Amino acid sequence: MFKITSFASKNRTGTIFILLLAISATLLIISTNSLKIHPKQIGFAFFSVIQKGFSQFGGFFSNTINSIEELRILRAEYEVIQEELDAFRYIERDVIELRQENEKLRNLLDFTKKVDYKHVPAEIIAKDPGNIFNTLVINKGKREGIEVNMPVIAFQDGFKGLVGKVVQVGPVSSQIKPIFDTTCYVASRLQNSRYDGLVSGAGYEKEELVMRYVKKYARDAIKYGDIVITSGMQSLYPKGIYIGRVRGIRAKEYEPSLELDIESIVDFSTLEYVFVLEAAE
């Protein structure tokens, strides 16, 4: 015992180095074994507050600078809009009539929008600091009712596209694992031919997703540009959400299934706002 203490005091730097490695390794073992009380969750809860603060701080300055330029543009736009307003006043009367007509037609067609699930809108405030893992951090957390495994979608170009799922929740922000991550799997289906498969990412936001386990005999029924949607089968993702379009079809002789390259509906490089879906009612 005395020898260990004596060795430690003589080699302080080395001892601390071993201690730090031991702590890191222990935490890594705990993290990868999915314990119920996760030390990462506690830490994320703390640092997510700071991260959100930085995001808002940056937003304040950029908004101030932008507002000066916006003021100049707004003045010019105001004059244009004033002229347009006069023109629109004449149209208004027609619009009222059209609206009434539209309302009647809606009733006739029994066109009621059925909302299957509630959603929480959120803004992406941070991304992963490294190149190996992929994380998106949103500005909504436990306080807004976000929970782990909630699916996340976005509206782009008229499509509601799948973004990923919530993997970590802090009080004011949450971490999302995007669908282009290599460890994210989505039960999916080709919209037209109805063949099932499993979509996973290639790890890069600009690289195509891959749809595996599609029956080989489906080859002739699949066309380039076909839409892939979530199948909802034994999955946390609701049915019918757009994932992407078929951009490539691969058929290896020794494999019983096809591999499809899928271009994601969501452009992750320009993604700013997302919707976290609550469980279907």
Place this chain on the structure above:
Amino acid sequence: MTFFKKWGSTIIIAAVIIVQTTLLKNVRLAGAKPDFALILLIFFANHRGRMEGQLLGFLSGILEDLLSLSPLGFTMLIKTVAGYIFGLTKGKIFVDPILMPIVLAAAGTLLKILLSFILAAIFLDESMIQMVFGEKVWIALGFNALLAPFIFGFMKIFKIYKVRQERF
């Protein structure tokens, strides 16, 4: 020792990590993100030695793991080892303004790739091993090497964190 001298390096690296993930979240070169925190860790370890290098690596690693999808301990272990190893270079190499920062940053990134591979092979999903050697990682290596002279120079010229004179 004043508070800033004691904790300055940790505060600077922590601030850089948070700024990089938020305000500079879209700063990329061909999809790859530079590792500002690693370059700073190498700088501080080279000037302060093993003890500060390993502690700084450990603390910056915790923060990165918490803000990333990486399992807790993954970056901690990598950065602790990097801090210790680059701490060994203190007083042993002459850091010129251009060449040595490039060499140190490239060596640091290679060490990170190697350790990431070992840890991914032991603890992570098979698909993550491919990510460790992915295109982005090698672009980031070049990116880090190119940025290192500027970051080293910035730290020295503006004396953001006054470094001790090296003894030969």
